[in-house]
Amino acid sequence: xxxxxxxxxxxxxxxxxxxxxxxxxxxxxxxxxxxxxxxxxxxxxxxxxxxxxxxxxxxxxxxxxxxxxxxxxxxxxxxxxxxxxxxxxxxxxxxxxxxxxxxxxxxxxxxxxxxx
Numbered sequence: 672x673x674x675x676x677x678x679x680x681x682x683x684x685x686x687x688x689x690x691x692x693x694x695x696x697x698x699x700x701x702x703x704x705x706x707x708x709x710x711x712x713x714x715x716x717x718x719x720x721x722x723x724x725x726x727x728x729x730x731x732x733x734x735x736x737x738x739x740x741x742x743x744x745x746x747x748x749x750x751x752x753x754x755x756x757x758x759x760x761x762x763x764x765x766x767x768x769x770x771x772x773x774x775x776x777x778x779x780x781x782x783x784x785x786x787x
Contacts, residue, residue: 674786680785681744681774683778684731684754688724691717691772695755703764724775725749730782 693699695717700709709717728748732741759767 672694672731672734674735676785677735678748680731680753680781681728682749682775683781684728685748687752687771687775687778688721688728688757689752689756690748690759690767691721691775692722693760694768694771695721699760700704702760705728705770716762720775724778727779727782731785734785741753 694703695709695714697709702706728745729741732744735741737745753782755765756771759770
């Protein structure tokens with residue numbers, strides 16, 4: 672895997688993870704869903720999926736940069752995902768949710784294909 676591929680995959684996973692965590696928040700859920708309260712099973716699913724996506728950011732980072740540099744790279748990608756999600760949620764929450772879901776799927780597919 673090249674450095675460019677790892678960067679794109681890690682960025683997509685971070686964006687998807689941060690968007691999932693934002694969607695699970697009581698503040699943001701009504702903005703994108705139109706409902707008042709988030710159901711508990713959906714909240715648990717979004718939080719768990721978001722944490723899993725954020726943890727999987729380390730996979731492409733470790734494969735390319737090794738154990739020491741991957742921590743700094745993962746922190747950078749998490750920050751990028753948080754910045755894009757925060758800006759997107761203030762601009763257009765429904766589009767941010769769609770972009771986050773698409774990024775999560777593409778990032779997960781890229782991570783799986785990198786292992787093959």
